[in-house]
Structures are given as C-alpha cells and as structure tokens.
Amino acid sequence: MVLIHIADLKVVFSTRSEKIRAVDTVDLTINEGETLGLIGESGCGKTVMGMAMMGLLPVNAGISGIIQYSGQDLITAPEPVIQQIRGREIAMISQNSAHTLNPVMKIGDQIAEPLLVHHLYSAEEAKKEVIRLLGALGFEDPIQAGGRYPHEFSGGMRERVLIALALICNPRVIIADEPTSGLDAQVKIQILHLIKEKVTGNRTLFLITHDLGTASFLCTRLAVMYAGEIVEIGPTKDVLSQPFHPYTQGLLASLPSAGLHTIPGVSPSPSSLPLGCRFSERCTAALERCRNEHPAMKEIGGTRQVRCFLYA
Structure with a gap:
C-alpha cells in the first residue's frame, strides 16, 4: 500500500540575485513497511526532500506539487495539522546532533x-x-x-x-538523513544495526544518504538523485548489480572496491540547470539529443525506472 505519494514536487530557494531549483519535478512513492533509500552526491537535493516532507523548509523556500501522506496533502495542510503529524506520524533522524x-x-x-x-x-x-x-x-x-x-x-x-x-x-515513517555521518567505522556499524533492528513491522524508513554501503544494508529499494531530480529507481540488489543510468554507474565505479574511478566534471549549478540531460556534460555515453532534450523517466521491466535516452 502506498503510504507517501510525491508528485511534481518542486522546491525553489529565492535569494537576492537568483532562484535555486533544489528539487525539480520529483515523482516518488513510498510504500508502507518498505525501506527506501535516496542516494546521490552532496547538494543534489536529498536533504531538501526530507525537510519538505517534514514541513521544515526555511521561509525563502517556495514549494509546489504534492506530498500526500495517508491521503493528506502535506503541502496544503494547515500548520496545526502538520504539527500533529510531525514527530507523531513522521519523525526524522537528523544528520547533525x-x-x-x-x-x-x-x-x-x-x-x-x-x-x-x-x-x-x-x-x-x-x-x-x-x-x-x-x-x-x-x-x-x-x-x-x-x-x-x-x-x-x-x-x-x-x-x-x-x-x-x-x-x-x-511513528509510522522515519526519515533518516545521513544517520551515520561523522561516525567512525565501528560505531557506524553499531548504529546501522540498531536502525535495522528498530525499523520493523509496518514502520517505513526513508533513508537519505550518499553512502551506497549504508543504503545497501538498510534498503530494499533505491532512488538515485542527481541535480534535483530522480534519475533511477529500482530494487536495491538490481540497481547495485546492474545500474542503468550512467550516473549510477559512475557512483558504483567510484567505490574503493571498484578502483576509485571518480566521475569527471562537476554537477550543474541548481540556479542554471541545463536544457537537456543534467548529466550530459559528465557522461561518456552522451548523444547529441542529450544536450538539447530533457529525458523523461522510462519504466523497464515493471520494477525499474530510468531517466536516460539510451533506454528510449
């Protein structure tokens, strides 16, 4: 059963000089009792997603779209309703104590x-x-x-x-934002086992992390985020064993076990996102259309989705 339905979610931060598109047209579902991981580089919009779900965005953030929890749209709900849900129904493990x-x-x-x-x-x-x-x-x-x-x-x-x-x-839902950030290896393992032990039954975990090892240990499904949008979704074991999107492939190639092959280039600025595929400037498989057209998410095999023209 779908517990959280996110559709066309946009979060834009307004400053004196520019507008920063931190989250841009995200569609995502989280099922009751599942453990879903949201992975990606720092600055891609992962934490903003979690803060939007908790209703904790700063005053300069503009939010639109749908974040529906158990039939209630959290974006349009009045603050007293959000206060009743926050902590009681949806709780967050922050990344910085x-x-x-x-x-x-x-x-x-x-x-x-x-x-x-x-x-x-x-x-x-x-x-x-x-x-x-x-x-x-x-x-x-x-x-x-x-x-x-x-x-x-x-x-x-x-x-x-x-x-x-x-x-x-x-609570029914726990959002864990980099729950082991800054911990040494031994303590990190203890905390991960503790989270896995406590998130049982119908409790739902939404893990926000850049750590593929943490995601693979805790999550049954992964969503990969790049430059404010989701580029790949699928069962954890499938995404890690057969990544579809070139960005996901690059993340796995950058692991120590794979030889530490870093992804060339840098992510685009959220204040000036490219017209075409946002990964095209860093992608070795980019086609000409990748630089001029923005790819939509494509479903593959019923359980996988990918935002890439290679699978069009």
Whole structure:
C-alpha cells in the first residue's frame, strides 16, 4: 500500500540575485513497511526532500506539487495539522546532533517532549517510557543517561539519542538523513544495526544518504538523485548489480572496491540547470539529443525506472 505519494514536487530557494531549483519535478512513492533509500552526491537535493516532507523548509523556500501522506496533502495542510503529524506520524533522524539537540536541556527531557506535546503520556509516564527506550537503545544506565546533557556523550551515543527522539512516539515513517555521518567505522556499524533492528513491522524508513554501503544494508529499494531530480529507481540488489543510468554507474565505479574511478566534471549549478540531460556534460555515453532534450523517466521491466535516452 502506498503510504507517501510525491508528485511534481518542486522546491525553489529565492535569494537576492537568483532562484535555486533544489528539487525539480520529483515523482516518488513510498510504500508502507518498505525501506527506501535516496542516494546521490552532496547538494543534489536529498536533504531538501526530507525537510519538505517534514514541513521544515526555511521561509525563502517556495514549494509546489504534492506530498500526500495517508491521503493528506502535506503541502496544503494547515500548520496545526502538520504539527500533529510531525514527530507523531513522521519523525526524522537528523544528520547533525550538534544542531538538533538542545545543549542546555537534559536528554531525557528532550526525548520526553514529543510525548507531552502530542499528549500521549503524562509527565511521569513519559519519564518511564524514556528510560525504557534508552535502555533498549544500549544505554547501560538509562536513568543516569536521561539526566545528562548532550556534551557529556560521544558522537555515537548522541546518535542513539537522535534515534530515541525519532522513535519515542512510535511513528509510522522515519526519515533518516545521513544517520551515520561523522561516525567512525565501528560505531557506524553499531548504529546501522540498531536502525535495522528498530525499523520493523509496518514502520517505513526513508533513508537519505550518499553512502551506497549504508543504503545497501538498510534498503530494499533505491532512488538515485542527481541535480534535483530522480534519475533511477529500482530494487536495491538490481540497481547495485546492474545500474542503468550512467550516473549510477559512475557512483558504483567510484567505490574503493571498484578502483576509485571518480566521475569527471562537476554537477550543474541548481540556479542554471541545463536544457537537456543534467548529466550530459559528465557522461561518456552522451548523444547529441542529450544536450538539447530533457529525458523523461522510462519504466523497464515493471520494477525499474530510468531517466536516460539510451533506454528510449
């Protein structure tokens, strides 16, 4: 069952001198209970997608299209409705604990706050639920941990706090934005296993990452993003074993296991996107039409989609 339906989504940031098309005509569906990964280079629009779904875009962002969650359009819904959904129905694991956690507020109080805001528990019940969740997330002394401040924890433990914040209201959807960014390899593995363990049953995970290893471990389906648009979608194992789009092929070739072959050139500026295929200037297989015509998404085999004239 489709839980989130995104259609013709555009996000444009207005500055004094230019308009930045961060997300440009994105169509995407997320099914209930699935784990979908959105991968791509930094600056391609991945995080903006997540912020748009959470209703957390800055004031200079113009948004249009449809983000429909369980029949409710999140773009046109009034703010009180969004506030009821945010945290309760759709929660986010942010990529930076330093920017997310309040440095002068004990973590137990921060984790309990959504329960109180959404009137799910009394203050005493919320405290007990926080202790239970911190214990389940690997804090040896959850009572003591709840009374400490963010700076008293390591990066890995602060990431566990962010996971606790996302899980505390038992949401249907979790958006994880680079959840292991900045962590060392051993802690990263622990956090990935923890996320995989906790995202079970009908809970839906939307993972935003540039890390193909993280995406392959957590996700059953992948969407590849380049210069503000989706260029390939398919089951994870198929996309990674037989990538269709030249950009996806380039991402896989740049992995250490493939010899670290970097993609030549740079991504186009979101303020001056090309008329044709946005990857054409970096693509070794580009045709003449690629520079003048913009390719549409084409369905292949029922489970795959690709935005490339090579499959027209």
